[in-house]
Every structure is written in C-alpha cells, then in structure tokens.
Amino acid sequence: MRFSFLFPLFVFAGLLALFFTGLGHDPSIVPSPLVNRLAPEFNLPSLEAGEEGLKTADLMGTLTLVNFFASWCLPCKVEHPLLVKLKKEGRIRVVGINYKDKPKEAKRWLAERGNPYDRIGADSSGRVAIDWGVYGVPESYLVDQNGRIRWKHVGVLTPGDWHEDFVPLIKGFEK
Amino acid sequence: MKRVLIALFLATTAPVFAVEPDEILNDPILEARARDIGKELRCPVCQNQSIDDSDANLARDLRLLIRERLKAGDSDKAAISFIVERYGNYVLLRPPLKPATYPLWLGPFIIFGVALLIATLYLRGRRRADLMTRTLSPDEERRIQDLMDHH
Numbered sequence: 001m002r003f004s005f006l007f008p009l010f011v012f013a014g015l016l017a018l019f020f021t022g023l024g025h026d027p028s029i030v031p032s033p034l035v036n037r038l039a040p041e042f043n044l045p046s047l048e049a050g051e052e053g054l055k056t057a058d059l060m061g062t063l064t065l066v067n068f069f070a071s072w073c074l075p076c077k078v079e080h081p082l083l084v085k086l087k088k089e090g091r092i093r094v095v096g097i098n099y100k101d102k103p104k105e106a107k108r109w110l111a112e113r114g115n116p117y118d119r120i121g122a123d124s125s126g127r128v129a130i131d132w133g134v135y136g137v138p139e140s141y142l143v144d145q146n147g148r149i150r151w152k153h154v155g156v157l158t159p160g161d162w163h164e165d166f167v168p169l170i171k172g173f174e175k
Numbered sequence: 176m177k178r179v180l181i182a183l184f185l186a187t188t189a190p191v192f193a194v195e196p197d198e199i200l201n202d203p204i205l206e207a208r209a210r211d212i213g214k215e216l217r218c219p220v221c222q223n224q225s226i227d228d229s230d231a232n233l234a235r236d237l238r239l240l241i242r243e244r245l246k247a248g249d250s251d252k253a254a255i256s257f258i259v260e261r262y263g264n265y266v267l268l269r270p271p272l273k274p275a276t277y278p279l280w281l282g283p284f285i286i287f288g289v290a291l292l293i294a295t296l297y298l299r300g301r302r303r304a305d306l307m308t309r310t311l312s313p314d315e316e317r318r319i320q321d322l323m324d325h326h
Contacts (some may be wrong), residue, residue, distance in 0.1 A: 027222070028222070030219050030222075030262065030263065030265050031263055031265060032262075033259070033260065033262070033263040034261070058193060100232075126232075126236055127236075128232075128242075130233075130236060130237070130240065130261060131261060133259070133261040133262050133263070135219035135220050135233055135262070138218060169191075
C-alpha cells in the first residue's frame with residue numbers, strides 16, 4: 001500500500017488513454033449494421049429509356065463498388081476522378097446509384113466528367129438509398145461476389161481511403 | 176384572468192416540430208403514434224436532433240416512411256426496427272439495455288459504488304486512527320490546562 005497515493009494518477013492515465021482513442025473517431029460516421037449482410041433487394045430503372053438499370057442480381061458474380069452519387073452533390077465531383085481511374089484500371093466493377101437527381105442532369109454531369117459506371121440505377125425517390133442506410137451522398141459500398149456488403153465508406157472516397165480500407169479487403173477476396 | 180390566458184396560450188401553441196403539413200396523416204391516432212416514434216429516432220444527418228425536429232431531407236423521408244409503415248399496419252416496434260435495420264442502434268435516442276450497452280447504463284452506478292466504498296473505508300480508517308491511537312501532545316495538554324485555569 002506504499003504506492004497507493006499513485007492510484008489517482010493511474011485512473012487519470014486510464015481516462016487519458018480512453019479520451020485519446022475517442023479523439024480518433026469521426027463522430028459524423030455512423031456505423032452501419034449492413035456491413036457483412038446481403039445487399040438489400042432493389043430494382044432501379046436506368047437514367048435513359050432503353051438502357052439497363054440496376055438491380056440486386058447485377059451485383060452477383062464479381063467484386064463491385066456501389067457508389068451513390070448525384071449531379072447536385074459537390075463532394076461527388078471531388079471523388080469522381082478516382083472512380084474514373086478505378087474503371088480504367090479495371091480491378092473492380094463500379095456501378096452507380098443516382099440519388100434524388102434529374103436523369104437529364106445526371107447524364108450531362110457524366111458526359112462532362114466521364115462515366116465510370118458499368119450500370120446506373122436512378123433512385124429518384126431516395127427509397128433504395130434508405131434501404132442501404134445512406135444518409136448523405138457520396139457513399140460507397142464494397143459488395144463481394146455473393147452479393148454481401150463488405151465495407152461502407154461515407155463521404156468523399158479519397159485515394160488514401162481506397163488504399164487503406166478497400167484494397168486490403170479486395171486482396172482478401174481475390175485469393 | 177391571467178391564469179386563463181396562460182392556460183389558453185399553452186393549449187394553443189404547439190411545440191415546434193419540423194413535421195410539415197403535407198406529411199401529417201388524416202388519422203389522428205396513427206399521426207400521434209408517428210410523432211411518438213419520430214421523437215425517439217435520431218436523424219443520421221444532424222445527429223443531435225430527432226427526425227421530428229430536423230429539417231434535413233433525409234429526416235423528412237424517414238418521417239414519411241414511418242407513416243407509410245404505420246398505415247401498412249406495422250406496430251410501433253416494427254416501424255422502429257425497420258429504421259434500425261438500416262441505420263443501426265445509433266438512431267435510437269434511447270439506447271436499449273443489452274450486453275453492448277451495459278457499461279453505458281450501469282457504469283455510473285458502478286463508479287458511484289466504488290467511490291462510496293473508497294470514501295467509507297477512508298473515513299472509517301481516519302476515525303479509528305483519531306480515536307484509538309492519537310493522544311494529546313504535552314504541548315496540547317498544557318494549552319488545555321491553561322484554558323481551564325483562565326475560564
């Protein structure tokens with residue numbers, strides 16, 4: 001008991017460690033219960049009549065990045081070049097869900113910036129996005145070959161996020 | 176008169192909600208249930224407001240969704256879990272009691288118990304030390320004698 005006077009110091013150090021790890025968490029990121037679950041059922045029309053839309057079955061068979069975007073969404077512009085690059089590299093299939101947008105404007109937006117999406121579904125009501133737990137575009141989901149959601153990224157997808165969070169997961173699934 | 180006026184004010188002013196007129200259901204019972212649910216759910220966008228208080232588009236969509244579920248015959252519980260399945264326990268403004276939240280609910284009582292224990296042990300130890308072992312020093316004895324002599 002000689003060093004019992006140090007007890008408050010230990011408590012303080014413990015609290016300090018707790019708060020410090022807490023500082024590292026971004027409070028605007030809401031953890032998703034959908035990770036490691038099957039992607040929700042949906043069947044969306046395309047932006048233009050005659051094109052193919054996007055439905056749950058389209059996610060099967062290959063690793064897919066599902067990206068929620070909108071032409072009115074500024075951060076989407078920021079992450080767009082990365083999506084175009086991913087499409088070019090061809091390592092993963094990228095599909096888009098156009099969130100609460102006017103198809104015409106989405107079309108123009110993609111014509112200006114390049115279209116990284118294999119397929120696009122138009123979610124004009126935003127209801128499919130709610131089924132995916134989307135609370136703000138852009139959001140990106142990694143879906144595995146069996147249609148299971150494996151990762152969710154909220155906000156701008158930066159090359160750093162891609163290499164840190166997505167690439168290791170993708171490597172695991174490619175084996 | 177004053178009391179009547181105050182009562183009238185309280186009765187006629189509704190608390191401020193973001194719920195818009197076009198969202199409100201015709202059935203007052205369903206609407207009341209929707210309000211109760213809306214107060215319990217956190218808006219994922221603004222995070223510190225319930226979906227009833229929030230002006231965010233998503234909050235509006237969720238309010239409409241809940242009204243749809245209720246109209247379709249969902250119980251309150253089913254409507255809430257519909258949202259929780261998509262956005263997680265995070266959206267519950269009152270976290271449920273379950274193993275993952277035990278520290279949250281029980282932590283304060285445990286900390287209080289530990290503090291009480293430490294305080295009791297400390298105080299008991301001090302009183303014992305005071306009463307049993309301490310005697311007056313010669314100096315103190317002299318001062319007491321001094322005081323008693325003079326009064």
